[in-house]
Amino acid sequence: MTDKAGTWKMQFPGNLAWSNAALVTKGMAPYNAVALAEVDEICERLNARQAEPGAWRDEWFAMGQRVERQAEAAAKLSHERTAGNAWLRAGMYYFTAERFVYPGEDKRSLGEQAIRCQQAGLLRQHPNIERVEVPFEGTTLPALFMKARNTPDGQRAPTVVVFDGMDNCKEMSVLFCGLEFAARGWNTLAIDGPGQGESLRLRGMYARHDYEVAGTAALDFLLQRNDVDPDAVVVMGYSFGGYYAARVAAFEPRYAAGVAFAALHWDLAAFQREVQKRQQADPKATAQSTFHFAWIMGCLGDAEAAIAKAQKFSLESVADQVKMPFLVVHGADDKVVPVAAAQKLYQELGSQQKELKIFTADEGASGHCCVDNRPAGVDYIADWIAATLERRN
Numbered sequence: 001m002t003d004k005a006g007t008w009k010m011q012f013p014g015n016l017a018w019s020n021a022a023l024v025t026k027g028m029a030p031y032n033a034v035a036l037a038e039v040d041e042i043c044e045r046l047n048a049r050q051a052e053p054g055a056w057r058d059e060w061f062a063m064g065q066r067v068e069r070q071a072e073a074a075a076k077l078s079h080e081r082t083a084g085n086a087w088l089r090a091g092m093y094y095f096t097a098e099r100f101v102y103p104g105e106d107k108r109s110l111g112e113q114a115i116r117c118q119q120a121g122l123l124r125q126h127p128n129i130e131r132v133e134v135p136f137e138g139t140t141l142p143a144l145f146m147k148a149r150n151t152p153d154g155q156r157a158p159t160v161v162v163f164d165g166m167d168n169c170k171e172m173s174v175l176f177c178g179l180e181f182a183a184r185g186w187n188t189l190a191i192d193g194p195g196q197g198e199s200l201r202l203r204g205m206y207a208r209h210d211y212e213v214a215g216t217a218a219l220d221f222l223l224q225r226n227d228v229d230p231d232a233v234v235v236m237g238y239s240f241g242g243y244y245a246a247r248v249a250a251f252e253p254r255y256a257a258g259v260a261f262a263a264l265h266w267d268l269a270a271f272q273r274e275v276q277k278r279q280q281a282d283p284k285a286t287a288q289s290t291f292h293f294a295w296i297m298g299c300l301g302d303a304e305a306a307i308a309k310a311q312k313f314s315l316e317s318v319a320d321q322v323k324m325p326f327l328v329v330h331g332a333d334d335k336v337v338p339v340a341a342a343q344k345l346y347q348e349l350g351s352q353q354k355e356l357k358i359f360t361a362d363e364g365a366s367g368h369c370c371v372d373n374r375p376a377g378v379d380y381i382a383d384w385i386a387a388t389l390e391r392r393n
Helices: 016-026 036-047 055-076 080-098 105-125 170-176 178-183 197-201 212-222 241-251 268-281 292-296 303-310 339-348 368-392
Strands: 129-136 139-146 157-163 187-191 228-238 257-261 326-331 354-359
Touching: 016 036, 016 080, 016 368, 036 055, 036 080, 055 080, 055 105, 080 105, 080 170, 105 129, 105 170, 105 197, 129 187, 129 212, 139 170, 139 178, 139 197, 139 212, 157 170, 157 212, 157 241, 157 368, 170 178, 170 187, 170 197, 170 368, 178 187, 178 368, 187 212, 212 228, 212 241, 228 241, 228 368, 241 257, 241 326, 257 368, 268 303, 292 303, 326 339, 326 368, 339 354, 354 368
Parallel strands: 157 187, 157 228, 228 257, 257 326, 326 354
Antiparallel strands: 129 139, 139 187
C-alpha cells in the first residue's frame, strides 16, 4: 500500500492499523500535544519491530514515561507551564500505547495514566478549561468545558458540544476543536459519551444507538450555566461521532445546528462484517484493532454479537428527521470511512439548510476527519457555524 503523501499518512507501508494510529497521534502536533521528533523516534524503532506483538505498547509507553519524568522534574522547580507541556505529551503517548492493548488490567492502567497526564497538562496550559460531570441516567458523563476567550464572567456565549470518535477522547477534541472555537468567542463542551474515552475505559459505559439521550443530557447541563447562550448551542461529532451528531440532531431539536466531521458508515453492521473478513485475512489491513469494535459495543470476545448490535446504528429513517442546519465534512481520501457514506448522509438529511464539504488532496486535509491537516477542517466548520448562527439572529 502506498500513498503519495509518503510516510506522513502511511508511516508503516502495508500496515494500515499502525499507520492510521500513528497519524492520529501526529495530528495532535498543531496543538502542542505531541512533539513530532518524539513521534518520529518511536516510529523509527517500531519499523523494525512490526512482527513483535507487544512492540507498539512498549515503545509508546516508554516515551510516555520519559516525558512524564520531564514533567515531574519541571514541577519540582515550580515550572508549571513547562510541566504542563510535558504532562500533556506524556498523556497522549500513553493513550496511543493503549490503543492495541486487549481490554484488561493493563489497558485500564494505561487509560488511567493517559487521562491523569493529559488533564494535568491541559489544566496547566489552558486555565479556561474546567473538568465537569454531566448528569446522565443516575450517574454522570465526564467532560471538559473550555470557556470562550476574552468573555467576561456571566456573559453568555455560543457553545459547541463535541462527541468523540471510536478511538479518541475528550482530551483530544477539547484541543483541536476547543482552541479554535474559544478564539472565536465560543465555549466547547468536549464530552466522553457512552462507549468513548473515560466513560468506556474507567466507567464501563458502552456505546448505544440512541445517542440523543446523551445529547439531551449535555444540552440540559449547558442550559443551567450562566455563560451559555441557550439559543446558540451546536452539536458536533467526529468519526464515529458523525453518527451520534446526526442522531442527536434528529431527536433533540433544541440544538441550533449540527455537524458531522466525517460521516459514519451508512450500514454499520455490513461494514463491520467486511472489516471482520479483512482482519481474518490480515489483521493489519484495517484501521481498527481486531477487538476494539466489539469492546465499545460491550460484546468483547463475541464479534457476531457486536455486529448484531450494530444493526441498530443506522440513520435509515432517522436522517430525514433532521430539520436543523447541518454540515457534513469528509475527506476524499478517507481510508476509514468511504466518501460515499458522507454523500449518502447528505442526500438523506431532511434539513433545508445543509451542506456537504469534501476536502480533496489538492486542498489538503483529505484524510479521515482531516487528520492530515486538521486545522483546515476545523476552520471550515467554524466558519460554517459562525455563518449559521448569524443567520439565526
